[in-house]
Amino acid sequence: MKYRNLSIWRNIDKPLLIMYLLLSVIGYFIMYSSTFKGLDIQSDFWTANYGKQLIWIITTLFLGFFILLLDGSFIKNTAYFTYGFVLLLLILVLLMPPIKGARSWFYFSGFSIQPSEFIKLTLSLSIAKLLSDVGSRFQEFRTKLKAFFMIIIPALLIAVQPDPGTMLVFACFIFVLYREGLSGNFLLIGLFTVLIAVVGIFLKASNSVFHLAGNAISGNIFFGLILILGFIFSFLIIRYFVLPRFRKQKIQRLIIITLLGLSISGGINYVYDSVFSERHRTRFQIMFGVKEDRKGAGYNIYQALSAVGSGEGFGKGYLKGTLSNDKYNHVPEQNTDFIFCVLAEEWGFLGSFLFIALYLSTLIRMILIAERQRSKFTRIYGYCVSAILFFHFMINIAMVIGLAPVIGIPLPFFSKGGSAILSFGLMVFILLRLDSERKVVLR
């Protein structure tokens, strides 16, 4: 036993451990600052938000230490079971009374549990297990289908809560699947879709009108025409410059892509007009700068950007923020989704840049760790963790700095919330544990 512990410690990835601990500590201090109400205001430490958060962090470290003692095969073998268990919780949570309009939490006296945070962890393990099983090959359609359902079922359950932010995170598994051999076209199609969607929504939100031969036509029809023109142009290129034996295949793809583009564009037209409520439309309009509504729907982002901008080069100093903390309370959700404001305000661009650098280094470190595994299970799991954290980071920061519409999603290691702290911490500890066995096992 003693020997084994020693070997774990020797083989554990110190850089990642240090990065994780660093993020946790910084995250805690930022979170403390966000709840800061002034030095003169005394409240009972352990019942205050920052006290609770500390309890969760200590719990996480304790459980993390416990995980380091577990055997890697145990973690792998229980993957489906834990996945199934959390999936059950996701179903049960829908029976709970809604809080802030969403049925996402189990409430106990004093604290609450959000199962959607834990499904990310168990789903990662399950996907890793599924794809790394000796019997399954990713190239087979059946495997892909299994993986797809494994991901989409919890995603849909979360959509029902509703928690669109967390649901969006499940898209991150496309990176994992891509690494495991999913055609790169999916990434491209994904990018293409996003691009068309952004242009489409922008045209709708801004109510653009173009003039063509004296006729005023709406932006989206104009966009469709451009897509068709692009199609004809590409078609002519293929017709004259591509060798005949490749032509058929290329033209097939071109048709698919064009139809996809047209249908997405048309779909957005429909969704924007018929599915979106006025509230959503306003959010997009604000995001694209078409509309300024700093008192209504645009309030959050206006306040957040002001807080971020007011940090300027070097920030106002720790605990000296004047917008994003509980003392001033100008930024809504400053303890949770908008916690980056606190960092940006108090540490300025310098702090924000170092934060981004540290955060992304951690993610890249995870990918490097994943890539050095002989065990396929660990590699896939490492990718899952990195991708999940990356998506959280990307969506959260993009929202705070006004590059994405407001979507509620926590910033791992920073945002207030026990379930997230625990779940993300355990993800990292499991990765550390699995990685420490890299020389021993081949799974």
Place this chain on the structure above:
Amino acid sequence: MDPFKNRQWVVVLIIISVGLIFSFRLFYIQVINKDWSERASQITSKTENIQPPRGFIYDRNNQLLVGAETIYDIYIHPSIIKPKDSSAICKLFNLSNDNFQEIIKNASTGYNVPYKPSVFIESMTQKEHAKISPYLGQINAVFAKSKIDRGYPNSIAAHLLGYIRRIDENQFENTKAQGDFFYTKNDFIGITGLEKQYELLLRGERGNINYLKDYAGNKVETVNKKPPKPGMSLYTTLDTELQKLGEKLMANKIGSIVAIEPSSGEVLAMVSAPSYNPSSLTGRDFSDNFKILKKNDSLKPLINRPVYNDKYRPGSIFKLVQALIALEDGVILPETGFYCNKNIIGCHNHERPNNLTKAIKHSCNPYFFQVYKRLIMKDNSKNVFQTSREGLEIWEKKIKSFGFGNSLGIDLPEEKSGFIPDVDFYDKWYGKKRWAFSTIYSNSIGEGEIGVSPIQMANLASIIANRGYYYTPHVIKKTANENILKKFKIKHSTCVDKKHFEVVVKAMNEVVNQGTGRNAKIDSIEVCGKTGTVENKTFNDHSVFISFAPMDNPQIAIAVYVEYGTWGSKWAAPIASLMMESFIKGSLSEKSIEKANQISQAVILNPNTDFK
């Protein structure tokens, strides 16, 4: 070998590019573009004016005339109203449910937001507040905040003190145009009286506070504070007791009393009747009361008659001026006598005015007709029109040296100039060379076109008391700004030599002792006075009396004008006498108190009164 190993770099590249995009974006909004930083300070920082307390006003004995009164604004905080509160609020403030809903709506819309308290009852008096305050503690959503308003512990001298009100759009723009940026649209400004005259002293200097606020606008941390400089106190020349007595005597009458200390020009009392309670023009009831006083009262109680009403004809008191100028000109001697010839101008029956003293004592009209004739028609060899013209030119200048026809320069904004007819006036009225002494003789006895304000009448009494000079009557006694006081220290001399005054003073003493003004006699004090009865065709004549006392070393000079008071000695003389007795002796005798009460109860009003 893993065929997809190199795909890790695609993923890493995506992560790095997201990091770069975010860094550039942050660099833009934090370092390059300062807009967001500015917006942040707009969100957090707030500068508020701190109102300086307005200066107080005291009387000559440091008794408070205008001070501060605590009043209460009642606030309501809609977002914390509990269901059980609403019925309690309705009961406490006597509201119907609809009223209550409307209040909530007002407190939640427009400038008001439900999560912040806003005023729903403004300026509650201390008395009203005392009634509800025990219950306020039980309702969290409603509370009272005190503030300071003008308070009038003595409730006197409303006209003289003036009132303040919230600055209106015009005034606001005007002050700005004049480079005065003191006011905000919520500020009060002096509109009349001393409040207007000494606005710059009384208002003080504004302070400000710059603080950081939280999302609800609450002050969290003070960044910078400049305390306000309170307005300066004004020490006036008024004598509260005398003013009170004057207002009591003039109750139920229309007219004025002005009392001046001759040796300094200090105004001791200035009564304008009808009067009003100055505190009725404060607080919440201002507009209601103002409407009543301004529009619904034919007696025009808001007008400060002693300085504003310059259309009064002086009547017989003007004979004193005529006598003095005639003596100075040498057209009469003290011994000069005339017949009381009632052919041209009426008179009452009295002994023959064979000298000036007797003429004044009995206020003989024909005598002063002759005096005026000598003043105007000096050169009988000339054409009658020409000589009248030249005579009037000289006469007008001399009259004006007594402070008539021009504003005296008292420190009250309402003062008007009065009117002494001159050559131009009659030229315009009758045409050049179309008028002569025979046209204008009614000036001789203070009738005709002459217009004099009560303050000018009092000033005349003061001039005679001083035997030939006056200080500009003024209300301010002490203030930190010495420059203001300078002009009140300048001695103004009349065109008449000191020696001529003694005759007139003696005659005025006779008036009180044996003549028309016997009603003004005071035990053990030598009083000098002159009655006047100003003709009024629509109703009773007006009653005028000017006076000073004691004869040697005078302490008080006074003018009393009681409209429709029938004749000079009937109302004006006793009123002046009581005022002087009170001031000189410090109190009234038993008999005088009784007399004062009788006068106070007498109602002398013309139901059809209306003047412009």
